[in-house]
Amino acid sequence: MSKRIESIYQWMRDAQSERIDGVSLNWTTKELAEKFQIQRSNVSKDLNELVRQGRLQKSDGRPVTYRLIDPYVSSSSHPNRQQTRPVEKYVKSYKEEPSKTRTTPLTNVQQDVFASVIGINGSMKNAGEQAKAAILYPPKGLNCLITGPTGSGKTFFAHAMFQFARQNEVIGEHKELIVFNCADYAHNPELLMSHLFGYAKGAFTGADQEKPGIIEEADQSMLFLDEIHRLPPEGQEMIFYFMDHGKYSRLGESGKNRQANVRIIGATTENPTSALLATFLRRIPITIQLPSFEQRPDSEKIDLVQVMVAQEAKRIERTISLTEDVVKALIGGVTFGNIGQLKSNVQLVCARGFLNHMYHEQIEITLDDVPEGIRAGLLQIANARQSQVALAKLLTPKMVVQPGDSQNSIQTDSYELPYNLYDIIGDKAALLKAEGVDQEAIHHFISTDINVHLKSFYKNHGFSFQSENKLSEFVDSRIIDVTNKIYKMVVEKLGEVFQQNFLYAMSLHISSFMKKIQLGDLRYSNDNIREMVSNYPEELAMAKEIRLYIADYFHVDIPQAEEDYLAVLLISLKNASVRGQIGVVVAAHGDSTASSMVEVVKKLLEVDQIAAVDMPLDMSPKVAYEKVVDAVKQVNKRSGVLLLVDMGSLATFQERIQRETGITIRSIDMVTTPSVLEAARKAAVPGNDLESIYETLKGFRGYGQLGEKTVIRQKKHKKKAILAICASGEGTAKQVKEIIEEALKQHYIHDVVVVTLSIVNLNNALPNLLETYEIVASTGVVNPKIEAPFISLEHFINADIDELIDYLFFEQDAEDLTQQDFSQETTNESIRKQACKQFISDTVTFLNPDKVIDALWLLSSEIVHHFSLPDSDYSFQTNFSTHCSSMLERIIIGQTLNISDDERVETQNWVSYSWLHEKLQQLGEVFHLTIPVNEEYFLAEMIQYRLKE
Numbered sequence: 001m002s003k004r005i006e007s008i009y010q011w012m013r014d015a016q017s018e019r020i021d022g023v024s025l026n027w028t029t030k031e032l033a034e035k036f037q038i039q040r041s042n043v044s045k046d047l048n049e050l051v052r053q054g055r056l057q058k059s060d061g062r063p064v065t066y067r068l069i070d071p072y073v074s075s076s077s078h079p080n081r082q083q084t085r086p087v088e089k090y091v092k093s094y095k096e097e098p099s100k101t102r103t104t105p106l107t108n109v110q111q112d113v114f115a116s117v118i119g120i121n122g123s124m125k126n127a128g129e130q131a132k133a134a135i136l137y138p139p140k141g142l143n144c145l146i147t148g149p150t151g152s153g154k155t156f157f158a159h160a161m162f163q164f165a166r167q168n169e170v171i172g173e174h175k176e177l178i179v180f181n182c183a184d185y186a187h188n189p190e191l192l193m194s195h196l197f198g199y200a201k202g203a204f205t206g207a208d209q210e211k212p213g214i215i216e217e218a219d220q221s222m223l224f225l226d227e228i229h230r231l232p233p234e235g236q237e238m239i240f241y242f243m244d245h246g247k248y249s250r251l252g253e254s255g256k257n258r259q260a261n262v263r264i265i266g267a268t269t270e271n272p273t274s275a276l277l278a279t280f281l282r283r284i285p286i287t288i289q290l291p292s293f294e295q296r297p298d299s300e301k302i303d304l305v306q307v308m309v310a311q312e313a314k315r316i317e318r319t320i321s322l323t324e325d326v327v328k329a330l331i332g333g334v335t336f337g338n339i340g341q342l343k344s345n346v347q348l349v350c351a352r353g354f355l356n357h358m359y360h361e362q363i364e365i366t367l368d369d370v371p372e373g374i375r376a377g378l379l380q381i382a383n384a385r386q387s388q389v390a391l392a393k394l395l396t397p398k399m400v401v402q403p404g405d406s407q408n409s410i411q412t413d414s415y416e417l418p419y420n421l422y423d424i425i426g427d428k429a430a431l432l433k434a435e436g437v438d439q440e441a442i443h444h445f446i447s448t449d450i451n452v453h454l455k456s457f458y459k460n461h462g463f464s465f466q467s468e469n470k471l472s473e474f475v476d477s478r479i480i481d482v483t484n485k486i487y488k489m490v491v492e493k494l495g496e497v498f499q500q501n502f503l504y505a506m507s508l509h510i511s512s513f514m515k516k517i518q519l520g521d522l523r524y525s526n527d528n529i530r531e532m533v534s535n536y537p538e539e540l541a542m543a544k545e546i547r548l549y550i551a552d553y554f555h556v557d558i559p560q561a562e563e564d565y566l567a568v569l570l571i572s573l574k575n576a577s578v579r580g581q582i583g584v585v586v587a588a589h590g591d592s593t594a595s596s597m598v599e600v601v602k603k604l605l606e607v608d609q610i611a612a613v614d615m616p617l618d619m620s621p622k623v624a625y626e627k628v629v630d631a632v633k634q635v636n637k638r639s640g641v642l643l644l645v646d647m648g649s650l651a652t653f654q655e656r657i658q659r660e661t662g663i664t665i666r667s668i669d670m671v672t673t674p675s676v677l678e679a680a681r682k683a684a685v686p687g688n689d690l691e692s693i694y695e696t697l698k699g700f701r702g703y704g705q706l707g708e709k710t711v712i713r714q715k716k717h718k719k720k721a722i723l724a725i726c727a728s729g730e731g732t733a734k735q736v737k738e739i740i741e742e743a744l745k746q747h748y749i750h751d752v753v754v755v756t757l758s759i760v761n762l763n764n765a766l767p768n769l770l771e772t773y774e775i776v777a778s779t780g781v782v783n784p785k786i787e788a789p790f791i792s793l794e795h796f797i798n799a800d801i802d803e804l805i806d807y808l809f810f811e812q813d814a815e816d817l818t819q820q821d822f823s824q825e826t827t828n829e830s831i832r833k834q835a836c837k838q839f840i841s842d843t844v845t846f847l848n849p850d851k852v853i854d855a856l857w858l859l860s861s862e863i864v865h866h867f868s869l870p871d872s873d874y875s876f877q878t879n880f881s882t883h884c885s886s887m888l889e890r891i892i893i894g895q896t897l898n899i900s901d902d903e904r905v906e907t908q909n910w911v912s913y914s915w916l917h918e919k920l921q922q923l924g925e926v927f928h929l930t931i932p933v934n935e936e937y938f939l940a941e942m943i944q945y946r947l948k949e
Helices: 003-017 029-036 040-052 087-096 125-136 154-167 189-197 233-245 298-316 324-332 338-356 377-383 385-394 421-434 439-460 467-471 477-494 502-519 528-533 537-554 562-574 593-605 621-635 648-661 673-683 690-698 732-746 762-772 793-798 801-809 829-843 849-866 874-893 901-908 913-926 933-948
Strands: 056-058 065-068 144-147 177-181 221-226 262-268 286-289 319-323 362-365 398-401 583-589 610-615 641-645 665-668 719-726 752-758 773-780 790-792
Touching: 003 029, 003 040, 003 065, 029 040, 040 056, 040 065, 125 144, 125 154, 125 286, 144 154, 154 177, 154 221, 154 262, 189 233, 233 262, 298 319, 298 324, 298 338, 298 385, 298 398, 319 324, 319 338, 324 338, 324 377, 324 385, 324 398, 338 362, 377 385, 477 502, 477 537, 502 562, 502 593, 502 673, 528 537, 528 562, 537 562, 583 593, 583 621, 583 673, 593 610, 593 673, 610 621, 610 673, 621 641, 621 648, 641 648, 641 673, 641 690, 648 665, 665 690, 673 690, 719 732, 719 762, 732 752, 732 773, 732 829, 732 874, 752 762, 752 773, 762 773, 829 849, 829 874, 849 874, 849 913, 874 933, 901 933, 913 933
Parallel strands: 144 262, 144 286, 177 221, 221 262, 319 362, 583 610, 583 641, 641 665, 719 752, 719 773, 773 790
Antiparallel strands: 056 065, 319 398
16 A cells, blocks of 8 residues: 555544544645645545545535545434544454444344445346355355456455445454455465465565564455465465464464454356365355356346446546447447456546547537447447347437436445546646647547556456467467477577576567568668677577578578577577666656556566656656656666657657766657567667667567468568559549548658559459559458458448558557458448448538438448348448449539440440449439449449459
């Protein structure tokens, strides 16, 4: 627990205890900030943490005030008079006379915190009844085990059990639930024992004084052992001995001379019978199984969304409304993380809604505010017909949630953010605006920041990850497999003398040069490397073997010069003393943005020449500069320091730091986790110099993933291109081209061209285009089936173009999009039709979209039915409708497309031409236009191409 938090809380208690009239004192954030000379944002964070712990109560009005919860115990010698008694005295009395603290028979109390648990009369009914039985069972209750998948609410349920025990005076009101994560000590039984039971002075080197353990801390209370399946057998034996006898000894003591009365709750995602010892399980008579989100009825899913949104509404003190489709998307978007994932998605959607409607009294969230990854949940609902029908009956067109709707009395939630995300959004928006950043860029920066904050939090709370799983976020799985095989080769030849981070360092190195091979950008210019490795013949020979192995595995030519770099890497991984020559400092705005990235890098690479500087948005530039200077001095090893920052303005620190400290600095802006990984990896390799690392990082674009095919061939450098395809190559494709080119310009991407192509010429022209350009993506009316992401026209119309650009060129910043299949469409017809109309509105000049959309959508629907295309082929309807809008405009201005005589005959001889011709003439009559055969030709081609797919 933070010393600052405890200091604030102790001061409040002391001030209250001096109050002789028994009236509860209330304090504002401002008053406490002035008292302690601490920034208001930090005080606010500490006070809200105390509220979550159930130690303070927060007012609903303005200004917001805080007061102690039950600062006195009252005794009534007079009905209207209270005798005051400080908390400390009450605690002492409780310990000395536990039997006298219960003034009401338990059977008459029976308060029920579980009444506020969603589903307590439905899917959670059995769990609730088991929990109450475990707590109330005489004389000391029963130990129990909570099981359920990740994110199903096990921690939340354990806190509900604890509060139920406190409400019913089974546990003293002043007691706290003690939480212990067994995973932290899974491989060290001795360390586990010292934390559980404490240790005596002199028990081991460094034990200068005795220390109590959490068993002692949990005496007369409840201990929650999270991830209990991670306990080693020795740890389970320690616990079940204590369960049997209630006695224990500290590490270093002889004999079990200490006693404690502790109720134990365990939680696991695993099958208990396979993950825990049978002797241990026998000591746990009750197992409580929590349902997954999928197993809950639809009514409970809606209630969960409403409660979570109410918590966000209370946090920002504004009404939040969600359209029916947003609620469905949130429910359908839960694919693996159960309630935890739902909470994360609700927070993300509400944060984006707040960003988009920051200056409105009510936050009205529509599908436009929902990220594409969550929006795809609509498709999941549409595919689950039973759920779709049930939700349609239960939902209203709009869910409106007031700030006061959150009635949840269970204060602790493992998925509750430890900071106010909305304060971060508002403060950062103001900061960027003051720096003169335009609104579009502000939106982009803060959207990224929201993702960073939430992903950082959820990867460490509820959705835990192993290091190799984390590595797979940056490196292709096949490279990890190859590296594991290389490690075995190296150990056989050179022995087990390598650092534990071999897998991570070698994988990242291989991935980096494979990416360069793909880009045709392999350059080796450091002349000192060869001289250095010549003194290490074993490592050099091993490096040659590794190079040939990788080349054979991936069928790729790897230059011989790469052997020198592989040898240097092997040397550095053997000898930690040669590492750390170049320092790395990561500086980013936000409470934990920089430290989150650095934590990942330290976990993977085990480097120590890297430091993080978190800059809360209320930190002054002067303080930020001083912190960066301190960090630079900390990591400087006389070879210079790389400064990685999240905004260009921070890069201006470089020259000033160099001038004041004499340390050589190089700055890289727009920092991301992969760029920090690459910087730290290169900085740890002996022989690398600051300037060469800086030059390679300037063009670094992530590690990337290998394509579906294993074979990679070295390529010439080609200009990058995005391919836009439509029926004619003239209408929709050109409009898409203009939109993409403008987005590329906004992102300062100048080395990418947009090429338009007609489906008529697709087969003939595509080979030449692939020879001339490196096609990084394609979009339009058909999928050209090339090794690049395809973004259907329908998806292009609905998606955020900035997010698509991020995905294509800065994939490390667009993790949400990398999980999407860009050829997918959702099946909500009204949404698609509306989006199609908006696209038409943005791309035509003379047509009125409101007048034409119904006729075009109807015609496209008739075509889908006539040609037996899938009933929900909205992608084709979008393609056809947008092309027809361009066609009508061309006819209006007299600039119709030309075709050859052969193409004219080919169209009129098509077996379905008569039917299509009749429908198109009917369309023309609606707008008093005649549709010529040369325009019919391209529509016929579009239909025929779709039939061939």
